[in-house]
Amino acid sequence: MKENSVVQTLLDHKSIRRFIEKPVSDEIITTLVQAGQQAPFASQYYSVLLSRNAKRNPMHAPLLFTICVDSFKFEKIMAKRKWKLVTNDLTLLFFGIQDAALMAENMVVAGRSLGLGSCFLGNAPFRADQIAEEYNLPQRVFPLVQLVMGYPSEDPPRRPRYPLAYTLFEDRYPELTEALVDHAMQQMDEGYLAQDYYRSRQAKIPLTVDRKETFTYDDYSWTEHICRKWGQWFPDPADLYTQLEKRGFNIEKKR
Amino acid sequence: MKENSVVQTLLDHKSIRRFIEKPVSDEIITTLVQAGQQAPFASQYYSVLLSRNAKRNPMHAPLLFTICVDSFKFEKIMAKRKWKLVTNDLTLLFFGIQDAALMAENMVVAGRSLGLGSCFLGNAPFRADQIAEEYNLPQRVFPLVQLVMGYPSEDPPRRPRYPLAYTLFEDRYPELTEALVDHAMQQMDEGYLAQDYYRSRQAKIPLTVDRKETFTYDDYSWTEHICRKWGQWFPDPADLYTQLEKRGFNIEKKR
Numbered sequence: 174m175k176e177n178s179v180v181q182t183l184l185d186h187k188s189i190r191r192f193i194e195k196p197v198s199d200e201i202i203t204t205l206v207q208a209g210q211q212a213p214f215a216s217q218y219y220s221v222l223l224s225r226n227a228k229r230n231p232m233h234a235p236l237l238f239t240i241c242v243d244s245f246k247f248e249k250i251m252a253k254r255k256w257k258l259v260t261n262d263l264t265l266l267f268f269g270i271q272d273a274a275l276m277a278e279n280m281v282v283a284g285r286s287l288g289l290g291s292c293f294l295g296n297a298p299f300r301a302d303q304i305a306e307e308y309n310l311p312q313r314v315f316p317l318v319q320l321v322m323g324y325p326s327e328d329p330p331r332r333p334r335y336p337l338a339y340t341l342f343e344d345r346y347p348e349l350t351e352a353l354v355d356h357a358m359q360q361m362d363e364g365y366l367a368q369d370y371y372r373s374r375q376a377k378i379p380l381t382v383d384r385k386e387t388f389t390y391d392d393y394s395w396t397e398h399i400c401r402k403w404g405q406w407f408p409d410p411a412d413l414y415t416q417l418e419k420r421g422f423n424i425e426k427k428r
Numbered sequence: 429m430k431e432n433s434v435v436q437t438l439l440d441h442k443s444i445r446r447f448i449e450k451p452v453s454d455e456i457i458t459t460l461v462q463a464g465q466q467a468p469f470a471s472q473y474y475s476v477l478l479s480r481n482a483k484r485n486p487m488h489a490p491l492l493f494t495i496c497v498d499s500f501k502f503e504k505i506m507a508k509r510k511w512k513l514v515t516n517d518l519t520l521l522f523f524g525i526q527d528a529a530l531m532a533e534n535m536v537v538a539g540r541s542l543g544l545g546s547c548f549l550g551n552a553p554f555r556a557d558q559i560a561e562e563y564n565l566p567q568r569v570f571p572l573v574q575l576v577m578g579y580p581s582e583d584p585p586r587r588p589r590y591p592l593a594y595t596l597f598e599d600r601y602p603e604l605t606e607a608l609v610d611h612a613m614q615q616m617d618e619g620y621l622a623q624d625y626y627r628s629r630q631a632k633i634p635l636t637v638d639r640k641e642t643f644t645y646d647d648y649s650w651t652e653h654i655c656r657k658w659g660q661w662f663p664d665p666a667d668l669y670t671q672l673e674k675r676g677f678n679i680e681k682k683r
Contacts, residue, residue: 179541183463208438256659274529286434404511
């Protein structure tokens, strides 16, 4: 593998959930955001909210960023130019979610290079109404993902990932043979077990479906954990639809 | 601003659309993907397709990556664990699009640090059926975004971005005053005009709505350009719905 300080920073990433109390300077915050702003956006369809209220922020992080898909501020520009938005909201969200994610990832990477740790919180879309109230968001701004950040007080190991052969496919999507699937599962599960990841967090997801618990922290690992999410959570898109509608986004088919 | 080689790499990003013929080594391709793989994913819900057919790739780029939202390969794991996916596809896409975008951005950043230039192509979702055929994609794999990459034969300047005051909002989404909107527009438009960006590409978007063309390349710039996209394109989500359905994704409300 080719190494340099940038590649090393990317490879060394891990989520940080514990922080020391040291505040983060304005200069560093500005750097994070400006480094994020140079990402290759489709149309800068995002905004970043910040809270420095460590007492209230999740994990008492010195910084809580909320990265939003923001159509409101572009519609202000359209109004100045006497244009009216016609693009449908589903398409806008496809581009806007990507813009917001590019921004967020650049902030994570810049942060790490400056000694900061971070962790994404993915549940913002499901409490978009609360976040909108907290930050006084106008309609057409949708909180996509939150990012806590600060100086780390922990130094976890690099987390396991799928094998390259389960990730990169040249020219043709391959047949995912039983051997390939097994190998990917093994690499993830043994990797997390070796780090005692779920036990140390007591993070087993309870079974809510009719299924007998047979796992202990000796064998409960990544694939079982994610199966319990996508096998039990969010059966109905109604909540997400409601949150989108409350923020002024309508992604339904035209009838 | 705090500077280091990582921050500098992020700040120096620009899209590259012209490449020299030099191929990219296997070692570098592996590095790009492995650096991408360490991003903070919700659940590794992506796959990366690669074509090295420079003759056929857009912009004759040595590398064409297609980053997909991939539910198929996780469902293989679920089947092994005798779980069935219950999460609705809209929620999966919200997380999967983010996973895919984090991967893509890390590849862009790692690439730049290794001397490679890149450019995103955003239209993959609208020709997902074609891409699926080219790469023999199974159902439940959705091509989200493409990324051309290679050694640059151009060195454009850094592109303009919104002012920080139009991007980062502390504690409360501010009133976007006329002065703030004007300033953001001016910074974008004057910035691109100073680089002769649209003229050098002859990239004016034709007017298809009933509106008189009054712009020349002396005043046609970023805000007018993006207004012509979101003011004219994709009025109906039907095409995107069709593409999603063809790939086996159903994001409709339950009735």
